[in-house]
Amino acid sequence: xxxxxESGGGLVQPGxxxxxxCAASGFTFKSYAMTWVRQAPGxxxxxxxxxxxxxxxxxxxxxVKGRFTISRDNSxxxxxxxxxxxxxxxxxxxxxxxxxxxxxxxFDIWGQGTMVTVSS
Amino acid sequence: xxxxxxxxxxxxxxxxSVTISCTGTSSDVxxxxxxxxxxxxxxxxxxxxxxxxxxxxxxxxxxxxxxxSGNTASLTVSGLQAEDEADYYCSSxxxxxxxxxxxxxxxxxx
Numbered sequence: 001x002x003x004x005x006e007s008g009g010g011l012v013q014p015g016x017x018x019x020x021x022c023a024a025s026g027f028t029f030k031s032y033a034m035t036w037v038r039q040a041p042g043x044x045x046x047x048x049x050x051x052x053x054x055x056x057x058x059x060x061x062x063x064v065k066g067r068f069t070i071s072r073d074n075s076x077x078x079x080x081x082x083x084x085x086x087x088x089x090x091x092x093x094x095x096x097x098x099x100x101x102x103x104x105x106x107f108d109i110w111g112q113g114t115m116v117t118v119s120s
Numbered sequence: 121x122x123x124x125x126x127x128x129x130x131x132x133x134x135x136x137s138v139t140i141s142c143t144g145t146s147s148d149v150x151x152x153x154x155x156x157x158x159x160x161x162x163x164x165x166x167x168x169x170x171x172x173x174x175x176x177x178x179x180x181x182x183x184x185x186x187x188x189s190g191n192t193a194s195l196t197v198s199g200l201q202a203e204d205e206a207d208y209y210c211s212s213x214x215x216x217x218x219x220x221x222x223x224x225x226x227x228x229x230x
Contacts, residue, residue, distance in 0.1 A: 035219070037166075044123070044224040045158070045166065045209050050217055059217040095165055105213035106156040106171035113165060 002026035002109050004096045009114030012086055016118070020081040022096030022111060030054070030074040033099035035107060036081050038092035038116075048094070051079065052102055064090075086118045124149065124210055124222035131228040132200045140225045142193040142210030148220055150191035154213035157186055157195045160224075161206045169208075170195060197227070205229045 008020040022034070036048040049060045049070040058070050067086075072079040079096065093115050097107035125143040132138035142149065142157075149155055155173045158166040168177050170186035173193065183198045193212070197204055210222040 037221075045160075045211075045221040047211070047219040047221060050219070057217065061218070100168070100171055100177075102217065103154070103213065104156075104171060105154045105211060105219040106168060107158075107166075108168045108171070108177055110165040110167070 002098075004098065004109055004111035006094065006096045006111045006114040009094065009116045011117045011119065013120050014087060014118055016086050017082070017084045018086065018116060020083070020094055020096075020114060020116070022079045022081075024077045024079070024098070027098070027109075029077040033102040034072060034079045035097050035099060036070065036079075037095045037097055037107070037110075038090075039095070039113075040089075040092040043092075046092075049081065050099070050102075057102075083116070086116075088118050090116065091118045092116060122220070124212060124220055126208075126210060126222040126225045128223070129226045129228065131230055132197075133230045134200050134202065136200050137196060137198045138200060138227065139194050139196045140208055140210075140227070142195070142212075142222045144191050144193075144212055144220070146191060148212040148214040149188065149193055151215070152213050153188070155186065155188055155193040156211045157184075157193075158209045158211070159204075159206045160209065166209065200229050202229050 035050040069082040093113040096111040098109040100106040157170040
């Protein structure tokens with residue numbers, strides 16, 4: 001079964017850091033680009049970041065550029081999102097998702113999401 | 121990276137058809153055929169319903185169809201069913217390997 005399982009969410013103070021993980025199973029992980037998409041409470045979806053299958057190409061939304069870093073370990077079938085200098089507006093459910101194909105911008109497999117709350 | 125524009129709500133009776141629009145710019149929707157649509161039920165992860173404007177992933181009913189004209193894409197749900205009631209989001213490739221989503225449309229089946 002194709003599956004994505006996020007972990008690492010929680011409560012963090014403004015200015016703090018958090019690292020999210022996404023463990024993949026059921027498909028050839030290294031062959032697919034991966035992404036993080038977030039959804040603030042009661043709000044819509046926001047694309048956060050993407051990484052190519054080999055990990056050599058990355059892209060970020062302007063709202064997180066310079067603060068978040070996406071990475072992956074293909075030997076562990078896992079992708080990560082390192083989040084630094086967190087702000088209240090980063091509070092959201094963070095979804096890990098798999099690209100159908102890198103250039104399509106379509107995400108065909110999603111995890112269940114992990115909640116990140118930035119508050120003092 | 122401005123969000124695509126969707127109507128906040130749409131509705132229809134069972135068996136009817138409803139169309140949801142998604143308006144972008146010449147830098148995103150109007151510049152490529154990489155428009156996708158997602159369905160999200162409350163408390164659940166989004167589900168891909170349409171990709172590359174009008175293609176359906178395996179398992180998605182053919183009641184769901186997509187189209188595009190210029191800077192506006194559309195999702196049509198035909199033969200509305202109760203289980204179609206959900207939030208729908210469009211997205212588009214926006215260049216430089218970035219993606220932009222629409223604000224979402226809540227579809228109500230009356």
